[in-house]
Amino acid sequence: MSLLLVLAFLVGPPVVLLTVIGPPLRGWPTTDQLRAWLQQPLTEETLTAGLAIGAWLIWLLVAYTVAVRTIVRLRATTAWLRRVPLPTPLQATASGMAGAAVFGVTTNTVTTTPPQPPQPTATGTATFHDESTPDDHRDQAVREEGVTVAGGWLPRNVAEQVTAAAALIWLRRRRDYQPHPTHPDDTDLTPLPPTVTAVQAALADTPPAPPSDGSTAPFAALPAGGVGLTGPGALPVGRGLLVTAILAGRDPSASSLIITKATLAHLLGPAAETLGPRLPLTIVDTVDEAAYLLQPDGPATEESSPGQRPDELSSGPNHRTIVLLNEHDGDEEQLTQLAATGTATAALLVVLGKRPDGPNWHADSTGHLHGPYHPGKPSPRLCVLDQTATTDLLTVIAGPDSTPPHPDSGRSPLPYARPPELPLSRQVARHGTSRLSPTSRQRLYLRVLGDPQLLIDSEPLTIRRSAGLQILVYLAVHPNGADTAQLTDAIWPGLPRHSLTGRLYTALSDLRRTIRSTNDLPVIDHSDNHYRLNPAHIDVDLWQLHATIHQAAATLTLTHTATAWQTVLDAYPADLATTRTWPWLDPHREATRRRIIDLCATLAAKEPDPHRFLQLLQDGIHIDPYNADLHGLAGRALIDLGELEAAVELQQRHQQSLSRVGLDSEFSPRVSFTAPDAGR
The missing domain is CATH 1.10.287 (Helix Hairpins)
Incomplete structure (x- = not known):
């Protein structure tokens, strides 16, 4: 038309x-x-x-x-066609043979009605799949080679390392959280920066990329002795190299980064002052200091000026040192001397600007570099980032901030972290159990603890769009409802909000159609651009868990709390949407887990029986095997019972758990047995 x-x-x-x-x-x-x-x-x-x-x-x-x-x-279209890979001779031969086989079969087929495909049967696991592409994160340009975000573009291996660093943030928060009986501390449940969540969402439903040679691979595209970067993409590429080198610098045996204070401020702006000391890099004031550190007999771990962080500049046979400067950091003689020293020590010198003594490559805004000898042939694409995206990524890559938030700040970073205030039915108020059984006739049951499933009469419904499933889980976590902006920002982070409204309406329409095929009740209420699950027509296991915790907390003054605690354990079979990696889930998943171990600490503090005290702590460790405080309390309880070997074994298992997820190289609270009764 x-x-x-x-x-x-x-x-x-x-x-x-x-x-x-x-x-x-x-x-x-x-x-x-x-x-x-x-x-x-x-x-x-x-x-x-x-x-x-x-x-x-x-x-x-x-x-x-x-x-x-x-x-x-x-x-x-022509540029896209150039990037389409042509089939290899073997693939072309196989395709030809397959086509011949198909035509040979079709010429002798019998015209009978094909059998109808079997309908999905109800099994223990519901099937969720996308019928079309608009629901997934393909529009975030996640391909085999990289991920596009609002502030630039990241190679695939760099994006995967960012997601790994983000996961480490939440594991660190789990390890360091101290369960509190009366005043839980949720000040560290602040969601991660938008650029990080956009990268997580882009990689959430994609298969892992084949293993590469590490995050230093982009540096292999540069000349051996270094290069000067000119053009409109010099600073964005410089920020990308900074992030790439810092990610590699988390492993000191792989690479290390030297950067001048002026260059860091030029790339990061005001954030350089707060992020610089927390990053695995070496900050120098002048080019002469960088040349001194590059010398083979230089003090690789010597303290520089105050406030700088010295790192090992040589470690391992495959180690590589990267020096990042700008053209105003030194004169031609200083840069020439630094380049000579770097060549002798196999260091890579990258100057953001024209380099007077070496090759200068043109960097365009997309991250491609063009050498002087082959200007029409771009090099492999490098990471490009603006200042905001770089700051977001470095926030999760950097080490934890040593200055904790003020306890009297009164700021709640997670507005829905606490259990929702839902009206309890008479059944819950009387018995402290779930409001309705999952097998209630013609009532939907949404299970979000464990693998998310929507069930009717204990049979799972197939939800065709992943966005539809996310909407259900999001509204379950937010029982008071959410508007269009909140839903689109959560499900499609990093994308323009104005382009997502139609996609949200499509997902909601498809979800309503799926529900109406088995149930005519209005499950999702819509009023004034606000959506919420109707508690009169759908039951949610998370809501039942919150009601059970509320009921158990109300029975703390009674003497028999074992039944209440067992009811809570039964209502918490697994973490919130444990099979999903949606970025918005992390704060709510951790908040729900903390409500359980807070109750565990509360019951343990009131338990006079040492064996029962230990059993409660072991239940809490089973729920969160990374929490250091629970391990410390359990270790001291074992010492009280004369089980020293069991206490040492418990500590060793905890350290092994931390080591498996990458927290072994960080400082972690050690289990102390100096005060056996301190946990009581």
């Missing part, structure tokens, strides 16, 4: 003008005509000619615009 309208607009006006008025010019005007026009310029004939010329000019402008857009589309 658009093509027909454009063709009609391009062809229609010229046809009308030529038919009604004629061509715009019938030849050059004669002397008599010019003299007559000067004597009486405004006549019917001249006005008609002027209007005709104006109409022709407008048509020419439209035709020019259409031509330019067509050329741009053709160039984009």
Whole structure:
């Protein structure tokens, strides 16, 4: 339809003008005509000619615009076709054989009605799949080679290391959390920066990439002795190299980074002062200091100026040192001397600007570098980031901030961290159990603890779109509901909000259609751009868990708390949506887990029986095997019972758990047995 309208607009006006008025010019005007026009310029004939010329000019402008857009589309299509991989000879042969086999079979087929595909049967696991591409994160340009975010582009291996660093943040928070009986501390449940969540979402539902040679691979595309980067992409590429080198610098045996204080401030802006000391890099004031550190006999671990963090500059046979400067850090003689020292020690010198003594490559805004000898042939694409995206990524890559938040700040970083205030039915109020059984007739049951499933009469419903499943889980976590902006920001982080409204409506429409196929009850209420699950028509296991915790907390004054605690354990079979990696889940998953271990610490503090005290702590460790405080309390309880070997074994298992997830190299609270009764 658009093509027909454009063709009609391009062809229609010229046809009308030529038919009604004629061509715009019938030849050059004669002397008599010019003299007559000067004597009486405004006549019917001249006005008609002027209007005709104006109409022709407008048509020419439209035709020019259409031509330019067509050329741009053709160039984009041509560039895409160049990137399409051609089949290898073996693949072409296999395709030909397969085609011949298909045609050979189809020429002798019997025209019988094919059997209908089997309908999905109810099993222990519901099937969730996407019927079309609009639901997933393909629009975030996650390909085998990289991920596009609002502030730039990251190679695939760099993006995967960012997600690993983000996961380490939440594991560190689990390890360091101290369960509190009365005043839980949720000040560290602040969601991660938007750029990080966008990278997580882009990689959430994609298969892992094949193993690469590490995050230092982009540096292999640069000349051995270093390079100067010029052009509009110099600073974005410099920020990308900074993030790439710091990710590699988390392993001191792989690489280390030296950067001047001026260059770091130029790349990060005001954030350089707070992030610099927490990053695994060496900050120097001058180029001479960098050259001194590169010398083979230089003090690799010597303290620099105050506030700088010295790192090992040589460790392991495959170690590589990277020096990142800008063109104003030193004069030509200093840069030449530094380059000579770097060449002798196999260091890589990257100057953000023109390098007077070495090769200079042009960096475009997309991250491609163009060398001087082959300017038309770009190098492999490097990471490009703006200042905001770089700061977001370095926030999770950097070590933990040594200054904890003020306890009296009164700020709640997670508005829905606490159990929702839901009206309890008489059944819950009387018995402290779930409001309705999952097998209640014609009532939906949403299970979000463990693998998310929507069930009716204990049979799972197939939800075709992953966004539809996310909507259900998000509204379950937010029982008071959410608006369109909250849903789109959570499900599709990092994408323009105005382009997602239609996608959200499509997912909601498909979800409602799926529910209506088995149940006519209005499960999702919609009022004033606000969505919420109707508690009268759907049961949620998370809501039942919160009601059970509330009921158990109300029985703490009683003497028999074992039954209440067992009810809580039964209501918490697994973590919140444990099989899903949606970035918005992490704060809520951790908040729910903390409510359980807070109750565990509360019950343990009131338990006079040492064996029961130990059993409660072991239950808490089973729920969170990384929490150091629970391990410390359990170790001291074992010492009280005379089980020293068991206490040492418990500590060793805890350290092994931390080592498996990458927390062994960080400082972690050690189990102390100096005060056996301190946990009571």
